[in-house]
Amino acid sequence: PIVYFEPESISAKRYMMAASKLISMLENQGEVSNEAIQPIMPAGVSACSPEGQKIKAEHEAKKSGGCGSGCGCH
Known part of the structure; x- marks a missing residue:
């Protein structure tokens, strides 16, 4: 609360x-x-930072069932 x-x-x-x-x-x-x-960002990580963008992309890939790169998951 x-x-x-x-x-x-x-x-x-x-x-x-x-x-x-x-x-x-x-x-x-x-x-x-x-x-x-x-929220999907860990404490202290800005959603606009490169690390935040990477986390967001990984999260979106999990939701869509792919890895988001278009060329297979790594």
Whole structure:
């Protein structure tokens, strides 16, 4: 659970913005599994970094059943 004591704090506003985006995504997509909304990046890894892009590509490949390179899995 997330607890904050100052509803007008930056942390509280960011949490509420993230929650609103998640709720909107769930409403737009209908029934979404818990797995689909879990983060895939390890702590400290930016999704925009080369390492983050590699993790994202590997995750997408697992979802699609391939390796994502188009020339066989390594």
